Amino acid sequence: MSWVTKNLSSSLGRKLIMAVTGLSLVAFLVVHCGINACIFVNDGGETFNAAAEFMAKNFFIRAAEFGLFAGLLLHIIDGLVLWSANSKKRPVKYAVVSKTNSTWYSRSMGLLGTLLLIFLVLHLKHFWVVSRFTDHITSGEETLFQEMKETFQYLWVVIVYVVGCISLSYHLLHGFQSAFQSLGWNHPKYTPFVKSFGAGFAIIVPLVFAAMPVAIYLGFIQ
Amino acid sequence: MEGNMNLTLKVWRQKNANTEGNFETYDVTGISEDMSFLEMFDVLNERLINDGKEPIAFDHDCREGICGMCSMYINGSPHGPKRGVTTCQLHMRSFQSGETITVEPWRASAFPVVKDLVVNRSSFDRIIAAGGFVSVNTGNAQDANALPIPKENADDAFAAAACIGCGACVAACKNASAMLFTSAKISQLSLLPQGQAERLIRAEKMVAQMDAEGFGACTNTGACEAECPKEISLENIARMNREYFGAVVSSKG
Numbered sequence: 001m002s003w004v005t006k007n008l009s010s011s012l013g014r015k016l017i018m019a020v021t022g023l024s025l026v027a028f029l030v031v032h033c034g035i036n037a038c039i040f041v042n043d044g045g046e047t048f049n050a051a052a053e054f055m056a057k058n059f060f061i062r063a064a065e066f067g068l069f070a071g072l073l074l075h076i077i078d079g080l081v082l083w084s085a086n087s088k089k090r091p092v093k094y095a096v097v098s099k100t101n102s103t104w105y106s107r108s109m110g111l112l113g114t115l116l117l118i119f120l121v122l123h124l125k126h127f128w129v130v131s132r133f134t135d136h137i138t139s140g141e142e143t144l145f146q147e148m149k150e151t152f153q154y155l156w157v158v159i160v161y162v163v164g165c166i167s168l169s170y171h172l173l174h175g176f177q178s179a180f181q182s183l184g185w186n187h188p189k190y191t192p193f194v195k196s197f198g199a200g201f202a203i204i205v206p207l208v209f210a211a212m213p214v215a216i217y218l219g220f221i222q
Numbered sequence: 223m224e225g226n227m228n229l230t231l232k233v234w235r236q237k238n239a240n241t242e243g244n245f246e247t248y249d250v251t252g253i254s255e256d257m258s259f260l261e262m263f264d265v266l267n268e269r270l271i272n273d274g275k276e277p278i279a280f281d282h283d284c285r286e287g288i289c290g291m292c293s294m295y296i297n298g299s300p301h302g303p304k305r306g307v308t309t310c311q312l313h314m315r316s317f318q319s320g321e322t323i324t325v326e327p328w329r330a331s332a333f334p335v336v337k338d339l340v341v342n343r344s345s346f347d348r349i350i351a352a353g354g355f356v357s358v359n360t361g362n363a364q365d366a367n368a369l370p371i372p373k374e375n376a377d378d379a380f381a382a383a384a385c386i387g388c389g390a391c392v393a394a395c396k397n398a399s400a401m402l403f404t405s406a407k408i409s410q411l412s413l414l415p416q417g418q419a420e421r422l423i424r425a426e427k428m429v430a431q432m433d434a435e436g437f438g439a440c441t442n443t444g445a446c447e448a449e450c451p452k453e454i455s456l457e458n459i460a461r462m463n464r465e466y467f468g469a470v471v472s473s474k475g
Contacts, residue, residue: 007426010429011437011438012439012462012466014439015463085438086438086441088331089330090398090438095232096324096326098299099298100448101445101448102444103443107396107441182440184460184461186457186461
């Protein structure tokens with residue numbers, strides 16, 4: 001093994017991978033949330049469709065998409081490897097465990113990530129597969145905005161999306177500041193900002209995302 | 223020292239590392255609230271001996287919170303419900319009469335049970351031996367101020383050096399991770415001039431040994447910091463991460 005693979009597969013190296021990929025996924029969320037929030041302009045999807053078309057046709061965005069999926073895959077695989085390795089470190093479990101020394105969501109990152117993954121499969125099937133691998137959108141038969149309105153007319157879909165957003169919120173609530181700690185970024189000047197910014201991000205971004213299916217289902221978006 | 227507390231103890235009994243253990247229940251009566259948790263165990267053990275039974279094996283030494291030997295997992299917390307104290311400094315007034323108290327050994331594959339509540343923590347010794355030392359000859363004591371050390375660094379190094387290596391961090395962590403211990407040992411040396419000579423190899427070697435011993439990775443839940451009797455800060459783990467990645471990219475080995 002070279003020094004790179006040796007150190008990246010150590011306990012600290014694996015955490016570094018989680019932090020770097022996690023933060024790049026956070027960067028993606030900003031773009032994704034910003035573009036989708038264009039539906040709240042409520043102009044019949046005109047602004048949103050224009051933004052979506054720019055994203056679909058821009059060469060650099062399409063190239064970055066490969067990076068995004070590589071990062072996502074790495075985050076999932078590395079997370080599963082860590083979860084599997086960590087779960088073997090205490091073969092005999094405690095009979096009594098106090099739960100006051102840490103938050104439930106910080107102890108449940110694997111579970112929250114799995115919930116997110118299940119949501120993501122459905123979410124990709126709804127929009128990404130339709131726009132990339134069928135000519136449903138590209139042929140001009142339908143706009144992405146119309147696709148969104150169709151998808152969110154079912155209550156069960158809206159519920160799954162809202163649950164997905166709640167999982168995302170708790171995942172980010174721990175993950176955002178945890179990524180900085182894993183990168184060694186712990187400093188009296190910046191850590192309080194990272195923690196409060198991360199908490200704000202973890203609440204606001206999933207809230208905006210969750211508002212989309214809910215608003216469409218309730219007919220607020222025309 | 224007689225008292226009026228009556229307790230029910232559920233204690234993990236295990237003959238040795240090769241046998242399976244189980245909980246035994248003991249009624250302990252007449253306990254004083256001024257006793258330490260270990261003194262309560264002394265009373266129980268004397269009674270067990272008088273009854274011709276095997277006393278409960280547990281680790282202890284200084285009984286003043288500085289040696290790091292005591293290691294009881296009490297009611298789901300290492301060193302019991304109080305923050306910032308070891309088991310020997312935990313007094314029975316922290317409990318209610320009539321309470322049932324469950325006492326378990328530290329649980330981690332890197333801390334195998336020796337007997338009852340005693341676990342083998344030599345994996346910590348091997349992490350120290352891998353790099354937690356200074357091999358330059360420091361000679362006689364220097365004149366004061368001959369080695370200028372900023373007050374902040376001295377304070378941080380001292381705070382990290384307060385780690386008594388009891389293993390409560392491992393016991394508290396959901397991954398049985400030894401990051402808080404290892405990072406405290408790396409920090410106390412990396413912050414001082416004497417620790418600079420081996421700085422580039424220390425973090426790499428100690429982390430490699432920590433992984434080899436079978437400790438888990440860090441999820442940054444902060445349970446270790448919350449349960450640490452010496453209140454070692456999570457900042458040390460961040461410093462270890464910096465030391466490690468800095469060493470990985472710049473060491474020549």
